[in-house]
Amino acid sequence: MPDLIAPDLPAAFFPPTTPAVFTRADFGPDFRWGVSAAAYQTEGAWNLHGKGPSIWDEFVQRPGRIRRGETAQVGTDFYHRWPQDLDLLHQMGIPDFRFSVAWSRVLPQGTGAVNAAGLDFYDRLVDGCLARGITPWVTLYHWDLPAALQRRGGWANRDVVGWFTDYAQRVAARLGDRVQHWMVLNEPMVFVGAGQLLGLHAPGRRSLGGFLASVHHAALTQAEGGRALRAVLPAAARIGTTFSCSYLTPWRPALPRDVRATRRADALLNRLFVEPALGLGYPVAELPLLRWLDRYIRPGDETRLPFAFDFLGVQNYTREVVRYSPYVPLAWASLVGAKQRGVPHTQMGWEVYPESLYHMLRQFAAYPNAPELIVTENGAAFADTCSPDGRIRDPARQAYLRAAIGQVLRARRAGVPVTGYFAWSFTDNFEWAEGYEPRFGLVGIDFDSQERIVKDSGRWYQQFLGVAPPATGVGA
Numbered sequence: 001m002p003d004l005i006a007p008d009l010p011a012a013f014f015p016p017t018t019p020a021v022f023t024r025a026d027f028g029p030d031f032r033w034g035v036s037a038a039a040y041q042t043e044g045a046w047n048l049h050g051k052g053p054s055i056w057d058e059f060v061q062r063p064g065r066i067r068r069g070e071t072a073q074v075g076t077d078f079y080h081r082w083p084q085d086l087d088l089l090h091q092m093g094i095p096d097f098r099f100s101v102a103w104s105r106v107l108p109q110g111t112g113a114v115n116a117a118g119l120d121f122y123d124r125l126v127d128g129c130l131a132r133g134i135t136p137w138v139t140l141y142h143w144d145l146p147a148a149l150q151r152r153g154g155w156a157n158r159d160v161v162g163w164f165t166d167y168a169q170r171v172a173a174r175l176g177d178r179v180q181h182w183m184v185l186n187e188p189m190v191f192v193g194a195g196q197l198l199g200l201h202a203p204g205r206r207s208l209g210g211f212l213a214s215v216h217h218a219a220l221t222q223a224e225g226g227r228a229l230r231a232v233l234p235a236a237a238r239i240g241t242t243f244s245c246s247y248l249t250p251w252r253p254a255l256p257r258d259v260r261a262t263r264r265a266d267a268l269l270n271r272l273f274v275e276p277a278l279g280l281g282y283p284v285a286e287l288p289l290l291r292w293l294d295r296y297i298r299p300g301d302e303t304r305l306p307f308a309f310d311f312l313g314v315q316n317y318t319r320e321v322v323r324y325s326p327y328v329p330l331a332w333a334s335l336v337g338a339k340q341r342g343v344p345h346t347q348m349g350w351e352v353y354p355e356s357l358y359h360m361l362r363q364f365a366a367y368p369n370a371p372e373l374i375v376t377e378n379g380a381a382f383a384d385t386c387s388p389d390g391r392i393r394d395p396a397r398q399a400y401l402r403a404a405i406g407q408v409l410r411a412r413r414a415g416v417p418v419t420g421y422f423a424w425s426f427t428d429n430f431e432w433a434e435g436y437e438p439r440f441g442l443v444g445i446d447f448d449s450q451e452r453i454v455k456d457s458g459r460w461y462q463q464f465l466g467v468a469p470p471a472t473g474v475g476a
Contacts, residue, residue, distance in 0.1 A: 012344045012352040013399035018406035024464055026409055032420030033465055034096030034135075035089070035442060036377050038142040038186070040072055041429040043102060045079035050115035052108025054144035055154070055195075056432075059202035070435035076427050077450050082125055088443065088452060089426065090132040093467030097134050098376060098422050099125070100142035100186065101171055110146035111163055119174050126178050137181040137376075137422075139242070140168050140225065143191045143201070143432075150203050155192060155214035158296075164221050165228035176233045183313055183376070184225035187244040188218040188273045200433055208292075208330075216296040219276045223307035241277070242313030242376045245270045245364075247356035251323035251336050261324040261333035268331060269320075270363065278367050279306035289330040311419070313376030316360045318350035347381040347438040348431075352396075354403035361411040361418050374420035378404050381431070381438035384455065392444045392455040401457055405464070423461065427452065 019026075024033070040056050047053070060071040078085060089097055103110065105118035122138075129136040141164065145154055149163055172182070194201035197211035222241045229239050248266050250258040267286035275283055281302065284290045321341065325334035338345035344352040357378055364373055380400040384392050401423060408421050428441035436447055442458030445451070454462070462468075 009396060009399050010344045013403060015355050015403055017355055017410060018403045019409055022406060022409050024466060032096050034098055034422040035094055035426035036098040036422045036424050037426045039100045039102035040144040042076045042078040044073060044075040044077045046073045049117040050108060051118060052104040053147040054104045055147050055150045055202035056144050058147050059204055066433055067435040072430035075430050076445050083128060086128050086132050089134055092462045093465045095135060096137060097129055098137040100139040102144055103167055104146035106171060107167055110149035114170060126175055130178060136179050138179050139183040139186050142186040154203060155217055156210040158217055160217050161221050161224050165224050168225050168228045169232050172229050172232045180237050182229055182239050184241040185222050186242050187315055189269060190244050192218055212292055213296050216293050219273055219305055222277060223305055226307035226309060238310040240309050240311040240313055242315050243274050244315050245360045247319035247359040248322050251321050257324040262322040264331050265322045265333045276305040277307055278369055309371055311372045311374050312364060314360055314364055314373050315377035316357045319353045319356040347383060354400060354407050357404050358407040358411050361416045365416040372417045372419045375408060376422050377424040379424035379440045381440045384439045384444055392453055394455045394457050398457040398460045
């Protein structure tokens with residue numbers, strides 16, 4: 001298998017801890033390989049065939065919220081082009097596909113009557129995967145809460161737990177005879193923190209009370225959602241949920257206040273949702289502001305927060321460097337960005353640090369009752385250019401993916417029970433508040449023509465998985 005040689009890239013793309021030579025066979029025959037995508041970022045068809053608006057459909061209409069004022073009303077047009085995209089997945093030899101269900105496509109009002117056309121779409125999508133030998137992995141919530149539910153309080157309303165479990169069971173009842181892999185929530189810390197506290201994502205709120213209420217309700221939902229699925233799915237179904245995480249290091253390791261700030265940031269960014277799920281409660285000792293969660297916790301909630309997930313999805317892209325900050329109340333910590341530190345970074349401003357994945361897998365595996373781990377998202381956004389010969393040469397992304405997968409192998413060799421890797425993302429897509437500029441895809445999208453072109457990174461992944469790439473890399 002040809003490997004990447006790109007001496008012009010910084011050493012950060014080639015950490016010495018990455019195994020020098022490895023192949024797919026080194027991971028064993030049962031290791032799962034895939035790519036991930038999300039409904040709002042790809043489907044488009046935002047108001048077709050009975051779909052109701054989501055909080056993101058409304059958020060993108062607000063001036064100044066999205067870079068260049070872009071929306072995902074069309075996205076990658078996956079709603080219409082899914083057969084061609086699944087054909088391309090099959091041609092690339094990618095055996096597993098993680099996608100999400102748009103809640104408001106199934107239940108336009110969030111509750112009540114089902115939109116039959118919406119469920120039919122996902123029914124066809126699942127059948128299309130299986131017909132091509134692709135294993136579907138379904139995420140039930142990837143940030144697109146029905147707008148009708150936001151008007152009733154959204155995640156800050158405790159009723160969201162019941163709204164979600166009803167939705168989850170309706171989807172599972174329809175697809176559960178064919179889908180064996182399920183994820184409840186995608187990155188609750190992101191959609192709660194960026195949406196309810198910082199106001200950067202939908203619904204664009206900036207409220208400490210709303211944030212704390214949403215934290216507890218999302219933590220309850222991930223557990224109750226797991227139980228709701230378990231009640232209706234076949235016994236063989238595997239249920240997980242996913243967490244965003246970043247390896248954190250202090251800006252000045254010899255300075256105790258930076259070390260303490262790093263511990264607080266770790267409690268907020270990496271531990272806030274996984275520990276309640278594992279029966280450890282909230283990390284209040286390290287982050288005192290979480291004591292205010294008491295006003296939202298009701299008797300019996302402590303027993304409802306844990307759930308025995310079959311796997312945890314680890315979603316990691318970078319590390320963060322933390323310093324003490326007197327100007328950030330409650331956490332008293334701030335991040336020292338990659339640009340400020342003068343280190344290689346992606347279009348998102350994230351440091352190129354593939355070893356972060358190894359460290360976070362080790363951190364999650366250290367919990368005494370942790371189930372198996374799956375890397376359900378990992379990737380890098382770099383600017384791409386399509387050359388006159390129709391090829392997208394992206395050595396930086398290719399190098400990053402190789403190094404990150406090598407760090408997964410390093411973790412396996414260290415005894416971490418990591419059993420799968422999903423690259424983010426299958427195609428370029430709408431990257432939330434950043435619009436269409438950041439390019440994460442293994443497959444490039446011309447958003448004017450909707451042409452798909454397999455990038456060199458996608459061709460490398462294809463070769464790694466043991467499938468010879470097409471001569472041109474051009475997809476349907």
